[in-house]
Amino acid sequence: MHSAFRNSRTDIQLTLALSMTTHTAFKTLVTIVCFTSIAAGEIEIKETNKALTAFASGKPVLSYHIETVTPPNELDPIYSRSGFIHPLHSPSGKVLTDAFPIGHVHQHAVFNAWTRATFKHEVVDFWNQHQKLGTVRHKQVSEVANDSFRVTLEQISLKKGAAIDEAWNVRVSEEDGVFIIDIEIEQQCATTEEIYLHPYHYGGFGFRGSAHWNADDITHFETPMEILTSDGKRDRVTANHTTPDWIAVFGRINGEEAGFAVLDHPSNFRYPQPIRIHQKMPYFVFSPVVKGSFILKPGFSYRSKYRIITFDGAADAELIKSWHKSYSDL
DSSP states (O other), X not given: OEEEEEETTTOOEEOOOOOTTOOOOOOOOOBBOOOOOOOSSOEEEEEOSSEEEEEETTEEEEEEEOSOBOOOTTSOGGGOBOSOEEXXXXXXXXXXXXXSOTTOTTOOSXXXXXXXXXXXXXXXXXXXXXXXXEEEEEEEEEEEOSSEEEEEEEEEETTTEEEEEEEEEEEEEEETTEEEEEEEEEEEESSSSOEEEOOOSOOEEEEEBOGGGOTTOTTTOOSOOEEEETTOOXXXXXXXXXXXXXXXXXXXXXXXXXXXXXXEOTTSTTSSOOEEEOSSSSEEEEOXXXXXXXXXXXXXXXXXXXXXXXXXXXXXXHHHHHHHHHHHTO
């Protein structure tokens, strides 16, 4: 049994169903949880009909997209997307993410999507929009506080409708010269049909790094994205599908280094979760399905939480290790 899965009524733990013979898909509800600020800086969340934007001491931290954002004109509108975070900023204002990256337009900065699932006896892919099987959409803003917000999303089968209800609780803080973003996610079936998540080499909570780290983007590219994991790995090939406590990515943006770390919480299912790291493109994803299939059943919730810390300069292993220890104690 794992605390990442709980009955939505009785809050009892659910043993993961790993049967490979079940092939009905699921609907996921992800919830973003709001928290009280722990930051020294003043946090403000501004809401418009297009986005929720967080500021720390007057500086932009992130924007969450309420309204559907369309890709550049020459691209298929199938890539239109809402319910993702972009831009994610470093404290000095560097843009650390890319929303419609050249080469992989379907990767949307900070986003959450399963890749291979079965729902109502149909295979669905919520990640790869060009397959025209599924997508993810913002549903509603549930709550906005001074330093946090709560939103709901849907992972949708284009054939069978909403499959997963998803809620995010997001809290923003500023401390010791870095921005801290806590995200808690809760997923539930959107219907009475269960969702079967197939084993796959990626899919889950994903991050697409800066255009300045993308060699396919000849306009912006400066240097490849560098990585550092809690295991000390810096090579993308050998780090792929390993299970570190945290990963940091960084590189040059407009001539100066900046980056962000993502910390995996010990309460997460299959912690430490495998991380898919692409050997060439600047993206990675926390992906528990790398370790095998699981089923999301009606009446139960899948919960996960992560801490994102943005910084200027290169990654400091000892500092990030201390960040993870503090986060793990929460």
